[in-house]
Amino acid sequence: MPTYEYQCDACNHNFDEFQSITESPLKKCPKCGKLKLRRLFGTGAGILFKGSGFYQTDYRSESYKAGAKADEPTGKAAEGGKDTANGTSGTSESSPAKGAAKSGKKTSKSTS
Numbered sequence: 001m002p003t004y005e006y007q008c009d010a011c012n013h014n015f016d017e018f019q020s021i022t023e024s025p026l027k028k029c030p031k032c033g034k035l036k037l038r039r040l041f042g043t044g045a046g047i048l049f050k051g052s053g054f055y056q057t058d059y060r061s062e063s064y065k066a067g068a069k070a071d072e073p074t075g076k077a078a079e080g081g082k083d084t085a086n087g088t089s090g091t092s093e094s095s096p097a098k099g100a101a102k103s104g105k106k107t108s109k110s111t112s
Contacts, residue, residue, distance in 0.1 A: 010036040
């Protein structure tokens with residue numbers, strides 16, 4: 001609710017009144033009782049932003065949030081190529097036994 005400034009033209013009494021926007025302006029001066037009261041045009045109050053801040057990203061639409069979530073890296077790429085099931089690297093390198101089983105080739109192990 002805004003605060004309005006009033007001035008009486010009869011006695012020059014100035015005062016502020018806390019009123020709803022929908023209320024009609026006061027007409028009778030509380031000091032002299034005459035009907036010479038008028039509401040003055042004020043500069044208004046500045047908007048105070050309190051808290052951690054207001055950012056453009058605070059009010060993003062749901063479609064933007066869904067698109068941003070889809071763009072996030074997931075799974076192996078986000079973890080640097082680690083396979084979480086067995087802790088091995090997710091790169092193309094594999095142990096000789098695993099590589100032979102996949103390709104059907106036999107590998108020989110040296111006994112040196």
